[in-house]
Amino acid sequence: MKLLLLSNSASPGLRYLEHALPLVGRDLKPGQKVVFIPFAGLTQSWDSYTDKVREAFRDLQLEIVGAHTLSDPQRAIAAADAIMVGGGNTFNLLKECRARGLLQPIAEAVKTDTLYVGWSAGSNLACPTIRTTNDMPVVDPGGFDALNLFPRQINPHFTNALPTGHQGETREQRIRELLVLSPELEVIGLPEGNWIEMNGDQAYAYGPHPTLLFKAGEEAVTLPAGEPLL
Numbered sequence: 351m352k353l354l355l356l357s358n359s360a361s362p363g364l365r366y367l368e369h370a371l372p373l374v375g376r377d378l379k380p381g382q383k384v385v386f387i388p389f390a391g392l393t394q395s396w397d398s399y400t401d402k403v404r405e406a407f408r409d410l411q412l413e414i415v416g417a418h419t420l421s422d423p424q425r426a427i428a429a430a431d432a433i434m435v436g437g438g439n440t441f442n443l444l445k446e447c448r449a450r451g452l453l454q455p456i457a458e459a460v461k462t463d464t465l466y467v468g469w470s471a472g473s474n475l476a477c478p479t480i481r482t483t484n485d486m487p488v489v490d491p492g493g494f495d496a497l498n499l500f501p502r503q504i505n506p507h508f509t510n511a512l513p514t515g516h517q518g519e520t521r522e523q524r525i526r527e528l529l530v531l532s533p534e535l536e537v538i539g540l541p542e543g544n545w546i547e548m549n550g551d552q553a554y555a556y557g558p559h560p561t562l563l564f565k566a567g568e569e570a571v572t573l574p575a576g577e578p579l580l
Contacts, residue, residue, distance in 0.1 A: 437470025
């Protein structure tokens, strides 16, 4: 399996997905076929979301098609060179993928060498469940189980910063709440600008900021960039 799991799509001073261009360009060649899953998008149409991603990867000359436009998306997913899953609302993403019968085809394609590229909600979808998303549950996805391609939970956009005067919990406190209820889980706090690459049964974290690993009853551990996570 090859997975590229990004914390975010936009970084300060860079164009949309610009930081992902060299990473995607290593694995995909001009003319290769990509199915884009736009269902996390709620404040933009799925057509415009797909166009935005096409423009972001224009220099790579990929054939990117939105899953919502396909008469047989399962077949297209099986034939694709890559599957891209965009950010937005993770609950709606999972709901639509489940309702359209896409979860199993995506998982099967990735397990047979189709590249998976996800950002934000798309990274959550690659985990065993979506329980570490930051999103509001605006819809009922019919269960939290996701693709289970990456064996740990990811919390994208991870930060422990709180605005001055804010009285709510930090992100780490929210993760600790989950670990009280499900101590068997391990959660990776993936800051914006960072990403995870998985190739076969090995995974590595990269980026300019510390990536953290949370386990129940233990202090957070910083994961060194470029060292195996699994």
